[in-house]
Every structure is written in structure tokens, then in C-alpha cells.
Amino acid sequence: VGTAQMHDMLARITRGDGLAEDMSLLQDLADVMKSTSLCGLGQSSPNPVLTTMRYFKDEYLAHIHDKRCPAGSCPIHTSKPSLEEAVR
């Protein structure tokens, strides 16, 4: 379930639906997976998430708080405008 939950959470963040607590949840989840997984996949799959959270934390925060993707590669940009933007 760990990897599935992690994937869902990352997908949510890239869609621009990330919540402020997702960062700490993601960190906790990655720690649990890394230290308790049975197989090598479970032990190593959190690594890219952990390292990107360490070195590109500002990008995660930009997705969650400012709803924008600094690298311009996330579906945030292609998603339909929010209700506020649509009526403006």
C-alpha cells in the first residue's frame, strides 16, 4: 500500500491539489517504507522522494502553496482553470 499511497499523494501534488500536511505525511510514509519493507523495492522506492524532498523542497512547496510548477512540467498547467479564474 505504501507505494500506491505515495504515488497517489505525489499525483495529487502535481495536479495542484496538494495540502500543506502532505509534506510531513510523505516524509513519515517514506521513513516507514524505507525501514520496514520486506523487499528491496519497498526499501529503495522512497529514496527518490526523500532526496527530492531534501534538495528541491522549494519546488514541492511551490506546488502545494502557490499551485504552480517551477519546472513547467506538471499537469497543474494543463488543468482547467479554477472556478475563480473562470469567472474572472
Add this chain to the structure above:
Amino acid sequence: MTSTETVITLKIDGKDCAGRASETILDVARENGFPIPTLCHYAGLHNIGACRLCIVEVKGTTKLLPACVTRIGEGMDVTTRSQRLDQHRRTIVELLLTERNHVCSVCVSNGHCELQALAMAMGVTHVHLPYRFPALKVDASHPRFVQDDNRCVLCARCVRICHEIEAAHTWDISGRGIEARTITDFDDAWGDSQTCTSCGKCVHVCPTGALTEKGRSVAEMVKRRQALPYLKTFQEQRS
């Protein structure tokens, strides 16, 4: 088991303990009164270390080791409870709860469920991760029993007891990761199974309401395990 087996001494939560070389950390810890939570472990069946709830800290390794499949070693220094372990175990229970549709209030095993008891004992008051609500099947084709994938935690007790004790090997697990499910025969309906002997052992070892007797309503399914300690003796005689 031979009488010449070496005795190994180790420390569990600061207490000096001794065990036979073939024993696991879980065996020795429970003999000495240290409760380690488990879900997939079942006395008499082989341990597979699937649920990851029995994780313990061992001095000298940064990894957490599953107590049920880790043999004791001379001079080991084991910690069975710590803030880190409690936190990890709680997250594991939360993950199990999010994986399937564990709705206690309408479950036949409500009040007699090991997952529910564990969550209560660990103080899981909230689930922080979103529920996945997968659409899973309920197989009521067997005349006496019902299989509900929605409540399954994939502990594989049914698979092991069917293979190791009843020797029918009706149950198995298909798929991997999030796709994993318990199946009968070649994913046939349970009622059509050619191998099932309808012994019902799988139903009574199941920790949750995934395998139940037919005709039970909410909270009515109490698992009967009185006969099952014999299995352990049987298992020991074979090994």
C-alpha cells in the same frame, strides 16, 4: 529439535533472556513476557514476515528487523518498544486500513477482529492517509462460507493453513503489490473449487472478517480456535 541444541543469550528491552538457536526473536520475547504485536503470525504455521508489525530494533543495525523471521543471535540487544517503533507500527496499521474497505460498523467480525483490536491497542484514532476504497468482490458461492476481499489484510494465514495443515492448497495469492488478492484454485469461484475440502480452517484463522461463515450478521462472527493449538503440536512433531 535436539537436546544438544545451543543455547543463546541475548538482551530484550534490557532483560537478559535465553533461547534455543532455532528460535526467533518473537518466540523468545513472548516466552519472557514482552508483547510484540503481530497480524500474520500464527502459532503452528510458518512465519512469512508479511505484516511487518513485529518489527524490532537490534543494536548494531539501523534497519528494523521483523521479529517473527529473525533468529536470535548471541549477544543481541533487542528493543521491542520505542517511540519510533510505536509510530511505525501505527502507520502500518493505518496503511492496512486505507488499503481495503474496513468498515467495522457493518462488518460481521466487528468486536472479534484482530485488526480492529490492534488499531485500538495502538491508539489509532485517526487515519492520516486517504482511504483508497477499491471496488472488490465478495464471493458467496461456497455453501457454508463467504470470502470478502474488502476485509482482507493479505496475512496469508488461509494460504498457509490450507497448504501446510489441510494440504489442499486451495488458497493462493494472485497479483502483486496493490493488485494482490487471495484466490481459490485458479481464481475460480470458491463454490466451484475442486480442491477445497470445506474444512473451514481458513475461516477460523482469518484475523478479520475476510473469511466468515455464511449467515452471520454484524458482529456475530466469532472465530473458533480451540482446536487449532493441536496444529502447533502437529507442526513441531513434523519438524
